Amino acid sequence: MSIDTADFRRALLQADPRLSRFDPLPRIITFDDFDRGHCGWTSLLGNYEGSLDTLLPGYRGMTGPMLSTLSHWDSGSHGSHDGSYALKLATRAQRDALSVGIKRLTFRKPGPVRLEMYFTFKPEATELMLSDRDVRSVGFLFDLQVGDRASRAGQRVMPHLRYLNSRGGELQQKWQFKPGAPTIQDIGSAAETVSHFHLGDNDWQDLPGGGQRLCYNEIATKVNWHYLRFDFDIASMSALSFQCNDREFDLAGFESLRMPAMKNLWCMFNIAMFAQTDVDKRAFLYVDSVCLSGDF
Template identity: 65%
Template sequence: MTQTIEDMAEAMRLAMLRADPKLSRFDPLQRIISHDMFSEGHGGWSQLVGNYQGDLDTMLPGYAQHTSAMLSTLPHWDAGSHGGMGSSYALKIATRPRRGAQNAAIKRHTFRHRGKIRFETYFTFKPEATELKLGETDVRAVGFLFDLQSGDSDAGGERVMPHIRFLNALDGEHVQKWQFKRSNTEFQPVGEGDGVLSHYHLAPEGWEDLPGGRQRLCYNEIATKINWTYLCFDFDLDTMMPLALRCNDRELDVSGMDSIRMPAMKNLWCMLNFVFFAETDTDKRAFLYVDSVCISGDF
């Protein structure tokens, strides 16, 4: 069978990806937008700071609890350090030790083409190992979201925010299911006047279950052990709709999923932001560890 130039180019692209141990663990689309290995630094992932004006105390309480993500060797007291999946470091997102506390890390881009994008990562989560017991229900949830806005030439542009979380436990009961959110909290003015607005979209209200979204993830036998989990989410920037969600060996149904939507804001054109977040269900810190992230597009 005669191969076309396009077939040969695709075969060469796949061969190059598979020859690179850092990339062969992913299934990226044609163009890699960013590839973060946290042995090389933070890669642009920083604290999700809320809007404020005149004084940091004008920040909404949800944002005020956030702290900076850090690079971690995943240390533990019984055997030393895990390190990341492919290096000595992973990105660590840690909540405060207060039931219901949250933390988040954000990476900020803009897009140059409204096509399909793919978000892939390897992650794991644990509570802080302060007790000699498993603690499998101590982490309430971990998840991710996109913060997107259409281009400035679009009539009737939108800001669109797909949110997805794995609800691990609630009030001490194991839940283990995937959820999404399409309802938003109200915008509030911060500081004096109404020139700066803010909304805490990670508020606990408004989460809905993905159909068939129950999944039992690997959670090892003692509080210090970890196993890395693969996650892949496809989204179309043209239609602003989700396309596919995969976690390990499961394809999840996103056909009924929608996103938080609002009118476009005056200074966020072509925004392409990515956020990880974690929440604790007990008065101990929840840790979300991210080994690596690959963001790619079909352009």
């Protein structure tokens, strides 16, 4: 009796409760379950040369990822989607503050990739109020560059997506993307380092049909986990599909940030996640697990 390879693979995935909640492409590149630690996720630090004073202003004061059991003052430890620990991004308690986590990889073959994760977000529960307007946004991005033997004009491409939850105390509840080309700035005096700040609150555009009301439970210490999937083709540097919970969105109008390839970033494949607060209170993005897969 012959066994169909696809059926056998599907059975293996479904037998593992850690992976069965994902729909990966044929090759799993990385599976990050934060019960095992940080899994390579670290702080995003802007480029500098000679002194940290050369950091662009947007990178100063950024905070990075930590492990968390989602502890709250009223209920103790909430725990993650499946286990005890989640990756936590916590901003400073200052309006507009950002927290960013990044995982730095390279790709071995340009082709379709799929990012899946389970996430949730909340403000710090410093008031006995719903506080659903205190988190401005949470989001993610890829930072990609072609290989050094690419036949076409080399590019660095950065697809960004964020959920704009609130602005100025008014709920927005919609997905946005960031097109265009960032401003590249020289860092230091040796002409060796450049930098650009791409996570500012400017130039975001609404994803067509991107309005979505996510589950935000009744008090600031309750969380509900959301599923997210983003498909991107590195070969064509184009977005393929995007899903959050029960909604799949049209990416026909989606554009990425684009710039000329940089001299030392060949085959770069970085993944980043971020949170931003809208008030003088910390905003939290929690990620239970991340599955990155590819069709190669």
